Structures are given as C-alpha cells and as structure tokens.
Amino acid sequence: MNGTPAADPAPAGRLGICGLTVCFGSRQVVSIDELRLDHGEILGLAGESGSGKSMTTLAILGLAHTVGASVSGSITLDGVELTGLPQDKLRAIRGRRIAAIFQSPSTAFNPVYRVGSIVTKALRLHGATKSEAPDRAAEAMRQVLLPPDLMRRYPSQLSGGQLQRVAIALAIALRAEILLADEPTSALDVTVQAEVLDLLRDLRESIGMSILFISHDLAVVAELCDRVAVMRQGLIVEQGPASDVLSAPADPYTAELLESVPKLASQS
Amino acid sequence: MTTEGHLEKTKSFAPDSRKTLRDHVTDDASAEPGAMEPAPLLRVTDLTVQFGPVRAVDGVSLDVAAGPFGLGLVGESGSGKSTIGRAIVRLVRSSGGSITFAGQDVGSLRGAALKGYRRNTQIVFQDPDNSLDPRMTIGATIAEVLRAHQVVPRNAITERVEALLTETGLDADFAQRYPHQLSGGQRQRVAIARALCVQPLLLVLDEPTSALDVRTQANILKLIARLRTERALSYLLITHNFGVVSELCEQTAVLYLGRIAEIGKTEVLLRAAAHPYTVALRSAVPEVDVAARRSRIVLPGDPPDAANPPSGCVFHPRCPLAVARCRTEVPVLREAGPGHLVACHRAEDVLAGAPMPTHSGRSLS
Numbered sequence: 001m002n003g004t005p006a007a008d009p010a011p012a013g014r015l016g017i018c019g020l021t022v023c024f025g026s027r028q029v030v031s032i033d034e035l036r037l038d039h040g041e042i043l044g045l046a047g048e049s050g051s052g053k054s055m056t057t058l059a060i061l062g063l064a065h066t067v068g069a070s071v072s073g074s075i076t077l078d079g080v081e082l083t084g085l086p087q088d089k090l091r092a093i094r095g096r097r098i099a100a101i102f103q104s105p106s107t108a109f110n111p112v113y114r115v116g117s118i119v120t121k122a123l124r125l126h127g128a129t130k131s132e133a134p135d136r137a138a139e140a141m142r143q144v145l146l147p148p149d150l151m152r153r154y155p156s157q158l159s160g161g162q163l164q165r166v167a168i169a170l171a172i173a174l175r176a177e178i179l180l181a182d183e184p185t186s187a188l189d190v191t192v193q194a195e196v197l198d199l200l201r202d203l204r205e206s207i208g209m210s211i212l213f214i215s216h217d218l219a220v221v222a223e224l225c226d227r228v229a230v231m232r233q234g235l236i237v238e239q240g241p242a243s244d245v246l247s248a249p250a251d252p253y254t255a256e257l258l259e260s261v262p263k264l265a266s267q268s
Numbered sequence: 269m270t271t272e273g274h275l276e277k278t279k280s281f282a283p284d285s286r287k288t289l290r291d292h293v294t295d296d297a298s299a300e301p302g303a304m305e306p307a308p309l310l311r312v313t314d315l316t317v318q319f320g321p322v323r324a325v326d327g328v329s330l331d332v333a334a335g336p337f338g339l340g341l342v343g344e345s346g347s348g349k350s351t352i353g354r355a356i357v358r359l360v361r362s363s364g365g366s367i368t369f370a371g372q373d374v375g376s377l378r379g380a381a382l383k384g385y386r387r388n389t390q391i392v393f394q395d396p397d398n399s400l401d402p403r404m405t406i407g408a409t410i411a412e413v414l415r416a417h418q419v420v421p422r423n424a425i426t427e428r429v430e431a432l433l434t435e436t437g438l439d440a441d442f443a444q445r446y447p448h449q450l451s452g453g454q455r456q457r458v459a460i461a462r463a464l465c466v467q468p469l470l471l472v473l474d475e476p477t478s479a480l481d482v483r484t485q486a487n488i489l490k491l492i493a494r495l496r497t498e499r500a501l502s503y504l505l506i507t508h509n510f511g512v513v514s515e516l517c518e519q520t521a522v523l524y525l526g527r528i529a530e531i532g533k534t535e536v537l538l539r540a541a542a543h544p545y546t547v548a549l550r551s552a553v554p555e556v557d558v559a560a561r562r563s564r565i566v567l568p569g570d571p572p573d574a575a576n577p578p579s580g581c582v583f584h585p586r587c588p589l590a591v592a593r594c595r596t597e598v599p600v601l602r603e604a605g606p607g608h609l610v611a612c613h614r615a616e617d618v619l620a621g622a623p624m625p626t627h628s629g630r631s632l633s
Contacts, residue, residue: 048483049451049452049481159345159570160345162570189508190509190510190549190553190554191549192344193552194551194552194564216481216483218482218556219511219553219554219556222554246556256483258556260483260485260486261482261511261556262485262489262512262514263514263515264511264514264555
C-alpha cells in the first residue's frame with residue numbers, strides 16, 4: 001500500500017517547488033531547492049516544530065504574507081506559476097484546486113455557523129449554484145462517512161475526528177486536486193487518527209487526489225506516504241521513497257526522528 | 269547536586285509521616301488487581317464519577333503498587349481515564365466507591381490531612397501552556413509550591429528550585445524566565461519539576477506528551493524513566509497511545525466508556541490481549557517498521573454517548589465479534605490469565621485469534 005504511486009498518464013509534478021525561500025525580515029525560515037508532488041501521490045513532509053514545514057504550506061497557499069513572511073522562488077501548479085499571482089486569482093485556486101486541512105479542526109470552523117452552511121457557503125463562493133450546493137455538500141459528507149444530519153449541528157457539537165472529516169469533505173466537495181494536510185491527525189486519538197489516514201488513502205485511490213502530508217511523526221508518515229522529505233531548520237535534509245528513507249536513513253537527523261517513535265514491538 | 273543529597277535534606281527538615289507510609293507499603297511490584305495481597309500504595313475500588321446524567325467513570329477498581337511502578341490508563345477521548353486521574357488527586361469528587369492511599373480513605377480527608385495527601389500525590393497535565401501562570405517566572409512558580417508546603421526553609425528555596433530544574437534537565441537559569449520563553453517540552457519539564465518539588469510518592473501523568481513532537485516526547489519519556497528509578501516513583505500514565513505505555517508501565521488498564529475493558533501486565537496486553545477493543549487500540553498505533561506493522565482493525569462508528577450507554581456490553585455496537593449475548597448481558601471482569609482480567613464474553617475467542625475485519629482499501633462509494 002505504500003509502494004510507488006501507480007503509473008499515471010497525467011504529467012508528473014502537479015505541484016512543483018523550485019528555489020523557494022520564505023523569510024521573516026532578514027531571517028530565512030525556509031529554503032527548498034526542489035520538491036515536487038506528483039499526481040495521485042502522497043508526499044510526507046516531516047520535521048519538528050519550527051522546521052519550516054507549516055511555512056511551506058502557507059507559501060504554497062499564497063498566504064505567507066498574512067503572517068508577515070516574504071516568499072521568493074517558484075511554486076507551480078501544473079506548470080503555472082503561483083508566486084506573484086494576484087490574490088483574486090489565488091483565491092480561485094485556494095480551496096478549489098489546492099485545499100488545506102490543519103492540525104486543530106476546532107479552530108478551523110467558524111463556531112457561529114452550522115457545519116452544513118459552512119460547507120455550502122464555500123461551494124457557493126467557488127461557483128456552485130444555489131440548488132446544487134447542498135447536494136454536493138451532502139454527497140461529500142457521505143464520502144467521508146459522516147451522517148448527513150451532522151450538517152445541522154454546530155462545530156462545537158462535533159468531535160475532533162468528525163470535524164477533521166468535515167474539513168476533508170469540504171476539499172472533496174470543491175473537487176480539489178491537491179490537499180495540503182498540515183499535521184491533520186496530531187490532535188486526535190490514535191484510533192481516530194487511523195480512520196483519518198484511511199480516509200486520505202482512500203481519496204488518493206478513488207479520486208487520485210495528490211496529498212502533501214505534513215507531520216512530526218515518522219510512524220504516521222511510514223503508514224501513509226509514498227515519498228518523504230525530511231525538513232530541519234528550513235532545509236530539506238533528505239528526500240526519497242518512504243520505504244528507503246525510513247528503513248535506511250542517510251541523514252543522522254532522520255535517524256534521530258525515527259529513534260524517537262515509541263516502540264510497541266520491543267516487548268512482544 | 270545529587271538526588272540523594274536533597275532527599276536527605278528534606279527529611280531532616282520536615283520529618284513527616286511519609287517515612288512510615290513508605291514502610292507501610294510493600295515492595296510487591298506485581299500486585300494483582302483484586303487479589304488478596306498486602307495493601308498497595310493506592311487502591312481504587314469500584315470508583316464512580318457522575319457528571320449530571322453522564323457516568324464518566326463507572327465502577328473502576330485499580331491498584332497502584334509502591335514505586336518504582338507504572339500503571340498505564342489507555343483509552344480514547346471520553347473513556348474516563350483523565351477523570352480517574354483527577355478523582356485520585358481530588359480535583360473531582362467521586363460519586364461512589366473508594367480511593368485509599370496507604371490504607372487511608374482519600375475521600376474523607378479534610379484540611380491539613382488533605383494538604384498532606386497533596387504532598388504525596390501530584391498531577392502533571394497535558395498542556396503546560398495552561399498549567400503554568402504566564403505572569404510568574406518559572407522560579408516563582410516552583411517556589412510558591414515549596415513555600416506553601418514548607419518543603420525547605422525559606423533561605424534554601426532558591427537553591428532547591430535550581431536543583432529541581434537541573435534534575436528535570438533544564439539549566440538553573442531557567443528560574444528567571446517566563447513560560448512563553450520556553451518550548452513546549454521545556455514547559456512540560458517545569459510542570460514535572462513543580463510536581464516533584466513536594467517529593468510525592470505518586471504522580472498522575474495526564475497525557476504528558478500528547479501535545480509534543482515525537483522527539484520531545486521521547487525525551488520527556490526518558491525523563492520519566494529516570495525519575496522513576498531515582499525517586500522510586502509510582503505513577504499513573506494516562507494516554508491514548510499504547511506506544512507510550514509500552515516501555516514505562518508494568519501494568520496497563522484499558523478503559524472504554526468509563527469501565528475497565530481489560531487490565532493486566534502491559535507486555536501481556538501487547539502480546540496477547542483478550543479484549544477486542546485492546547486489540548483494535550493496539551493495531552491503531554502507527555509503526556515505522558513495515559514488518560512489525562499489523563493490519564488495523566476497523567472499529568465502526570464513534571464511541572457511544574456516555575449519557576445514554578448501550579445495553580449489555582457497552583462496546584458491542586462497535587465490536588467486530590459481538591454476538592446476541594453481548595447486547596443483553598453486561599460482561600463482568602474475569603480472569604483471562606494470571607493477573608490478567610478482561611470484561612468480554614468472547615475473550616476466549618479473542619485469545620484463540622478470532623479474525624476481525626481489517627482495513628483493506630475500503631472504497632468510497
């Protein structure tokens with residue numbers, strides 16, 4: 001299940017990053033020479049807090065300026081340059097073509113709106129008609145295995161796992177081609193985490209979604225990802241097929257991260 | 269500074285009743301829950317905690333041996349594991365059952381006796397951001413507790429604060445810093461130092477690493493392992509991750525909807541669990557090693573509403589092995605092996621390796 005991605009007629013490198021730097025003033029927090037996400041691929045971006053993985057996500061979304069960072073270099077979506085695009089053009093891409101889910105689903109939703117109205121509103125903003133939006137929302141909820149009656153509830157009435165699935169449903173409803181998943185399971189129970197991982201895996205299989213999966217936990221990366229890039233202090237120290245990198249890490253930092261994963265099998 | 273050094277000092281300064289408490293408890297680290305044995309350090313019997321219509325904890329019995337000893341409480345959100353920890357340190361009131369510490373009933377403690385108990389049992393919370401006062405320096409935070417409990421003479425407080433910081437792997441000059449100047453892992457070390465400063469016999473560690481990166485988690489777990497030996501600590505380690513208890517806890521109790529599903533030696537639960545929920549929880553832990561990875565057991569649905577628990581076995585709506593009996597008859601905890609109790613009608617089948625559905629690329633439709 002974690003082998004190489006299936007051969008695909010679509011062009012390689014849906015999302016391409018080249019010579020990307022993200023700076024706060026004179027301080028450079030991300031410097032990536034090259035990173036690409038292929039069609040239907042799950043790429044793990046692993047590293048600790050402060051390694052620059054979330055800033056990379058914000059840069060891809062064209063949102064780095066909102067936290068005061070400046071971005072240079074190239075980020076392409078199917079060959080189209082994203083950096084320097086005006087915000088209205090980016091807004092049409094964000095959500096619609098590149099969706100994102102974050103670590104804490106409870107802060108990702110406006111607490112005063114019902115879940116259903118949040119999903120339908122996003123669909124309407126991206127061009128769904130008034131009549132089709134609710135149907136598409138309901139269909140997406142079904143795809144993430146949530147009962148449709150959850151649509152009438154408020155975010156606070158849902159569990160963390162349910163909210164994360166709603167966030168994924170939103171990406172499905174908008175038919176996003178690329179999903180940036182920034183620590184989407186770090187705040188969840190292991191059982192719920194396992195469900196969300198299954199769901200992401202299924203999305204790749206069923207609709208060929210490309211996923212950039214960001215995590216500090218190499219065990220989770222090992223479970224899910226085809227390839228992995230390990231980040232440290234803004235740099236990618238190592239990247240390659242997940243099975244290679246995780247079984248024989250070339251960089252001592254990767255080895256250290258691997259060593260940190262609690263070992264279950266040690267006693268069995 | 270050595271640990272022995274300042275332990276010695278404490279005793280000479282405050283010769284309290286705790287030496288006799290240590291003598292009272294036996295060194296039997298393999299105490300079996302429910303068995304007739306010399307009293308453990310902490311005994312929880314038939315504990316019930318009710319919040320309005322919700323029974324957060326429903327008839328839980330546990331023993332914690334004198335240190336060094338670790339008991340893991342494992343379960344999902346809502347399983348009641350944190351409530352048990354809070355009831356033990358008297359942060360929530362129990363509605364039924366009893367908690368005894370070194371033979372003393374904890375529920376009836378008042379005033380000075382309760383304060384004495386709080387010196388013996390301390391708690392470390394999941395999120396050190398919320399458990400440290402942002403307006404107090406680290407030194408002031410720890411000194412406050414040293415003063416309140418008169419652990420050392422006033423003129424020795426600074427020295428003791430620095431010793432505690434060093435013991436938990438921080439530089440002594442952290443005493444001058446504020447919580448926001450520290451990383452999450454460093455803050456958690458401070459929370460542990462604060463808990464240790466009263467020389468407790470028992471620590472309740474409530475998800476102490478869940479908010480941390482794996483590498484920081486590994487370091488905090490190493491710290492707990494070291495303190496366990498150096499201070500002969502007993503602790504309850506509350507977590508949703510089996511990986512965290514596997515190296516630190518002799519015994520583990522698996523909780524589901526406020527009840528014990530299974531309890532026994534951690535190593536036995538990992539190797540030969542008798543409850544389908546334990547098997548599922550264990551299989552949900554991600555593993556790097558492809559060869560060690562087990563196929564994950566699918567538990568359909570979410571944990572049920574605790575205000576309206578299912579009939580019979582509370583786990584039956586999600587259990588892959590449920591039969592008619594499970595819907596009507598509540599399973600009682602019964603022996604599955606030496607020191608190994610399980611509440612499941614089908615424990616024999618689980619032990620015999622009854623197949624359970626695993627995830628295999630379920631397609632979305």
